[in-house]
Amino acid sequence: MAALLTASELRARYGWTRVLHGVSFEVEEGGITTILGANGAGKTTTLRAVSGLVSTEGSVHFAGGRIDGRAPEDLVRAGIAHVPEGRGTFVGLTVEENLRLGAYARRERARSDDFERVYQYFPILRERRRQVAGTLSGGEQQMLAIARALMLSPRLLLLDEPSLGLAPLVMREIFRIVRAINRDHGVSVLLVEQNAAIALELADHAYVLETGRVVLAGPPAILKQDDAVRRSYLGY
Amino acid sequence: MDIFLQQVVSGLATGGIYASLALALVMIYQATDVVNFAQGEMAMFSTYLAWSMLNAGLPYWVAFTATLAIAFVGGLLIERIVIRPVENAPVLAVVIVCIGLLVILNSVAGWIYSYIQKPFPSPFPGTPIRFGNVVFGAHDLGAIGITLVVLLFLYVFFRYTTLGLAMRAAAQNPVSSRLCGVRVGWMLAIGWGLAALVGAVAGMMVAPIVFLDPNMMAGILIYAFASATLGGFTSPGGAVVGGLLVGVIENLVGTYVRFIGTELKLTVALAIIIIVLVVKPSGLFGRVVVRRV
Numbered sequence: 001m002a003a004l005l006t007a008s009e010l011r012a013r014y015g016w017t018r019v020l021h022g023v024s025f026e027v028e029e030g031g032i033t034t035i036l037g038a039n040g041a042g043k044t045t046t047l048r049a050v051s052g053l054v055s056t057e058g059s060v061h062f063a064g065g066r067i068d069g070r071a072p073e074d075l076v077r078a079g080i081a082h083v084p085e086g087r088g089t090f091v092g093l094t095v096e097e098n099l100r101l102g103a104y105a106r107r108e109r110a111r112s113d114d115f116e117r118v119y120q121y122f123p124i125l126r127e128r129r130r131q132v133a134g135t136l137s138g139g140e141q142q143m144l145a146i147a148r149a150l151m152l153s154p155r156l157l158l159l160d161e162p163s164l165g166l167a168p169l170v171m172r173e174i175f176r177i178v179r180a181i182n183r184d185h186g187v188s189v190l191l192v193e194q195n196a197a198i199a200l201e202l203a204d205h206a207y208v209l210e211t212g213r214v215v216l217a218g219p220p221a222i223l224k225q226d227d228a229v230r231r232s233y234l235g236y
Numbered sequence: 237m238d239i240f241l242q243q244v245v246s247g248l249a250t251g252g253i254y255a256s257l258a259l260a261l262v263m264i265y266q267a268t269d270v271v272n273f274a275q276g277e278m279a280m281f282s283t284y285l286a287w288s289m290l291n292a293g294l295p296y297w298v299a300f301t302a303t304l305a306i307a308f309v310g311g312l313l314i315e316r317i318v319i320r321p322v323e324n325a326p327v328l329a330v331v332i333v334c335i336g337l338l339v340i341l342n343s344v345a346g347w348i349y350s351y352i353q354k355p356f357p358s359p360f361p362g363t364p365i366r367f368g369n370v371v372f373g374a375h376d377l378g379a380i381g382i383t384l385v386v387l388l389f390l391y392v393f394f395r396y397t398t399l400g401l402a403m404r405a406a407a408q409n410p411v412s413s414r415l416c417g418v419r420v421g422w423m424l425a426i427g428w429g430l431a432a433l434v435g436a437v438a439g440m441m442v443a444p445i446v447f448l449d450p451n452m453m454a455g456i457l458i459y460a461f462a463s464a465t466l467g468g469f470t471s472p473g474g475a476v477v478g479g480l481l482v483g484v485i486e487n488l489v490g491t492y493v494r495f496i497g498t499e500l501k502l503t504v505a506l507a508i509i510i511i512v513l514v515v516k517p518s519g520l521f522g523r524v525v526v527r528r529v
Contacts, residue, residue, distance in 0.1 A: 051415065053411070053414070053415075071414075072414045072415055073414055073417050073418070073419050076414075076415060076416065076417035077417055081415075082415045084411065084412065084415060088409065088411065088412035088415065089412070090405050090408050090409055090412060091408075091409075092404075092408050093401075093404065093405065093408070097401055097404075097405075100398065100401060101401060101402065101405050101413070101416045101418070102416060104398065104401075104402060104416045104417050104418055105416060105417025109398075148416070152417075
């Protein structure tokens with residue numbers, strides 16, 4: 001399969017602190033790629049570099065064009081949907097308004113079947129559609145964040161720690177839906193996770209990030225065998 | 237009883253004007269965390285433009301509409317040119333820019349039009365309207381009507397249009413808005429434009445009552461602050477209710493409390509500000525904003 005996203009030698013810093021020291025990775029068209037790493041490894045910054053929220057050195061190619069240095073507002077229009085760390089839902093707006101915003105960057109207006117499709121994956125959101133997003137539970141807010149990204153009909157979905165702060169059952173449910181979205185619509189996924197066990201189950205390619213560098217890359221089956229990965233991220 | 241009703245209606249009329257200006261303040265405050273001290277002078281300047289057009293012989297409603305359009309574009313340009321460069325500066329810097337804008341607009345208006353008071357026409361007939369024994373000023377009723385139309389327009393715009401939704405989103409969560417493709421900078425500029433438009437309506441409705449001069453909005457702006465404080469700086473609906481309440485309270489106190497009369501009316505606004513800040517700082521409808529430091 002061809003690469004939909006290719007990042008090479010990404011370097012980024014906040015003020016004088018370097019966070020990324022030349023990170024390179026690929027996301028295959030239609031695949032799920034995961035970046036694992038501990039707190040502070042640079043996972044979130046990597047995603048923010050892809051979606052244009054932080055400026056970087058190095059290059060990012062998406063669907064054949066170079067996209068580094070372009071503004072997030074434009075990259076959304078190119079089909080990159082970023083579900084940020086901490087979900088980034090609009091807590092003062094209703095569920096339906098959040099979803100309408102998800103479709104904001106699309107050329108045509110959101111139709112009822114777009115909402116239908118999203119509600120099929122997340123039936124709870126249909127029940128809650130008139131509710132203000134701030135009143136949802138953590139799991140429901142994460143669902144809303146993913147649902148909002150889905151309203152874009154994206155080509156690439158960037159997920160930043162969707163498991164954070166969720167009960168194990170809710171987390172499993174969300175990962176099952178991410179898998180379904182990937183399979184049904186061919187949406188490529190770049191998943192950043194601390195929970196390595198569940199991310200390796202889902203992904204078909206994985207990178208391990210340590211203090212701003214890729215230290216390991218390969219298919220999950222191989223990474224699971226790696227002693228260092230097992231000790232540091234899987235805990236056995 | 238008749239006097240009471242008349243005072244309430246006339247209070248609602250001026251209250252509607254305070255409400256419009258308070259709403260303009262709250263719109264900008266919510267989007268940018270900045271109190272636009274120049275809001276009143278922007279309204280005053282728009283009203284002078286309307287006066288020029290009326291003097292040139294344009295019919296009232298043509299001049300009215302043109303003024304709204306100019307005010308919108310003017311507000312938008314002020315945000316782009318003057319506010320944008322200090323976007324990420326400390327709040328105090330932005331406040332000082334706003335105060336600078338206030339002084340500039342005030343002086344330029346005085347320079348072009350002089351500080352002599354000018355009469356400003358009302359689009360409504362001068363003859364009072366009679367319901368039984370009660371007599372209402374036609375301008376009072378008309379101003380209430382116009383204010384309601386403007387508020388309804390804003391409500392529908394923010395509630396039902398995609399652009400309105402995007403503006404609310406940009407005010408709430410700029411980063412997430414960008415990730416949805418919303419161009420946050422432009423939303424802020426449009427917000428300034430709309431606030432200037434609402435302010436222009438307030439200016440044109442109040443000018444027939446207080447006469448047109450470069451300082452005419454100084455007092456009105458303080459009432460608008462009182463209204464926004466009373467209703468809650470975080471609540472657009474609260475600002476409107478606050479405005480109407482302040483208008484009515486001010487009028488009733490001026491009528492029935494002998495030692496206040498018309499001379500000390502403005503004190504009522506300041507008293508309201510202080511009482512609200514002491515008793516319930518978030519206002520009647522405002523949220524308490526918690527900030528991590």
